[in-house]
Amino acid sequence: MSCFPGSLRCPLCLSNDNCENAPEQVCPAGSTHCYDGVLRLRGEGIRANLKVQGCMTQPGCNLLNGIKAIGTLHMSESCGLQLGPKALDCNRASFDTVRNVSALHLSWTTGWETCEPGEGCYEIVMLLQNGHEFHMVLTKGCTRDVNKKAQFTKHRTGPGISIVSYFHVCRDRDFCNDLSTTETLWIPPPDTVPGTLRCPHCLSTRGCENAPEQACPAGTHCYNGVLRLRGGTIATNLRVQGCSQQPGCDLLSGVKAIGPVDVREDCGSHSGETP
Incomplete structure (x- = not known):
């Protein structure tokens, strides 16, 4: 030129x-x-x-x-001008792990995918702490769901088992589902006074046979159940045994879905069965 x-x-x-x-x-x-x-x-x-x-x-x-x-x-x-909805690029990830609480806070990297025109980006994080262990579920990708502002929910705050979740759907820019750490989500539960109750302790995607016992905080109850998570890229059966703030089979306080992830809870003698 x-x-x-x-x-x-x-x-x-x-x-x-x-x-x-x-x-x-x-x-x-x-x-x-x-x-x-x-x-x-x-x-x-x-x-x-x-x-x-x-x-x-x-x-x-x-x-x-x-x-x-x-x-x-x-x-x-x-x-030039593009007619119709823009095809977004979104972060894509699927993460399901049980770790010691000493690993918190976690950060992660993701892949990416180009969505169909009109789709948005979504992200879900769920953290469950049980004693010295925690379970984390993460899923990100494309969705046809309507936009939803970032929702942070404390399902159970302890003493005993604690659960929080995060859900977000957006279309304002590429890679708007960009949460990359648990730092803004997780605050460790306060110290508690131990009581006399002792409960089996287990947090596993496999089995809980011969689970060791732990001393529970005062005023808690023994919990024994399975959380079944289905949706997005998640298909998990999480066995949970430990100390719960209240009796019954309701760790998520009645919540049946977190975004596209359906949640079902089973307790009692049938909780070890695979659906």
Whole structure:
């Protein structure tokens, strides 16, 4: 392209944010068209939407000459006005683990997926602490559910077993389901005074045979049940034995679903059976 100025003038912008009110530039001689598009770059550690306006020697939406990837970096391009709902990119993850509470707080990285037009991004985190252990469920991806502001729910606060959940659906930007740590969700329960009651202690996605006993906080009851979680990318049977603030089979205080994840609770002699 010639370095001498021509007669064409185009907006000039290179931004990760927006190109509103971009200043115009005089294009070099030989420029025939103005370019206005977005380069979407997706790869390990890179998730950028680069807005580009400037001068081109040819029409069309093909800055990349048809190239869709460079190594593990995936690239796509869109130009001009888009009719209908935009296809969002969302963080995608599925995580289900039992760990010692000394591992809190947890942080995580995710993959990504491009949603169907009109879909939004969702994320669910559920944390259950039982004594010195905790169970964490995380699922993220695309959904047709309506937008929902971030909802933080304390289902049970102890003493004894404690459960919190987080649910969010959004469409305001790519990767808006971006929670990446438990730090804002989990506050350790306060210290308690031990009572005389002792209960089997277990938190497992397998079995609870010969579970050791633990001393319970004063005023609590023994709990023995299974939480069955189904939905999104989650299919978990979590065996729970421990100390509960109140009697009965209602760890989640009547909640039957957290976003797309259905929750069912079974207690008693049949709780060890697989549905």
